[in-house]
Amino acid sequence: MATTFNMLPEDCVSTIISLTSPPDACRIMHASASLRSAAESENVWSRFLPSDLPRILTRSHTQLQFSSRKNLYFQLCDSILIDEGIRSFSLNKVSGKKCCILSARALTISLSNEPNHWTWTTNSTSRFQEVIELKTISNIEIEGRINTEDLSPNTTYGAYLIIKVSDHAFGLDSIPSEISVSKGECSATNTAYLCPLDEKKKHFGSLFFTNRTQMMEKRVVHGEGRRPSKREDGWMEVELGEFFVGENSEDVKMNLMEVKGHQLKGGLIIEGIELRPTN
Structure with missing residues (x-):
């Protein structure tokens, strides 16, 4: 699989990976060094994040510091407080729900x-x-x-x-x-x-x-x-x-x-x- 993917442009590979799931992206990342960059790309992890992410972040009561969309995804999996701290929001690590x-x-x-x-x-x-x-x-x-x-x-x-x-x-x-x-x-x-x-x-x-x-x-x-x-x-x-x-x-x-x-x-x-x- 890695050999076939290496023949494609990286943005094309990242688009394909974004159609899978967070666990799949992590497995690809660890399975092939040549595909790591594509699997960690902003394109991939942006697709895994909620479409209304800006609205969620404006409601955040937790100070978030993240260097990438992948990093933000896993911070949200650990849950954040929203709505002045009376609600907790998180993402399911497997599905992103x-x-x-x-x-x-x-x-x-x-x-x-x-x-x-x-x-x-x-x-x-x-x-x-x-x-x-x-x-x-x-x-x-x-x-x-x-x-x-x-x-x-x-x-x-x-x-x-x-x-x-x-x-x-x-x-x-x-x-x-x-x-x-x-x-x-x-x-x-x-x-x-x-x-x-x-x-x-x-x-x-x-x-x-x-x-x-x-x-x-x-x-x-x-x-x-x-x-x-x-x-x-x-x-x-x-x-x-x-x-x-x-x-x-x-x-x-x-x-x-x-x-x-x-x-x-x-x-x-x-x-x-x-x-x-x-x-």
Whole structure:
């Protein structure tokens, strides 16, 4: 392949490489010294960057210093803060698709400014300046919104609530919360718990609160009862649902609602909601 490419002008080779993917360009770069220059060219990596890059950079809250488009691409893969630091933007390293995290400050959380119910605090493992921790409340309502112009077209996205559960948490696994993702007239609803499954606690609860739990669960829509899963960054995530981004700009709404069961709960820490390609 290298011999064939060497017979072509470098700008022609770079155009061909730009029609592949970032991993392919990196493999070509390391596979052939003669093709390195073409694979590292501005032409190649400009094609891998979002078409609305100038708009993204004007929203950046992170100081960026880059010597090339390739360097900028990998900086964006590591994520930057945008919109005065309440959102995180990044690129998927493999596909170059856009990813976004709405921080807790970018969400609508019922009674979030009531100090008796919630407290805004810092967390050393969070990418954001603030996270929010639940002190005590009987009904949780969380909503996030994003316009699809901030995401990549012709792509299926998943929405994930990023959380932690403190050591003194209580009431988070009594009944599942209702979750939904809506775009236009399309809406998908499910259920999820805000705590990992604890078999010992589940057994204890079944001995003393079975009837009460069953009564509360009748108020919840039918769903899978999803559980949080661990993330590489040390947090946990709950999948809220999926949606497809087409060519047109549309608003997407993501919700989590714990129905009124008069069950006090506390100890939930929320970092935000992540939107990322499912593939």
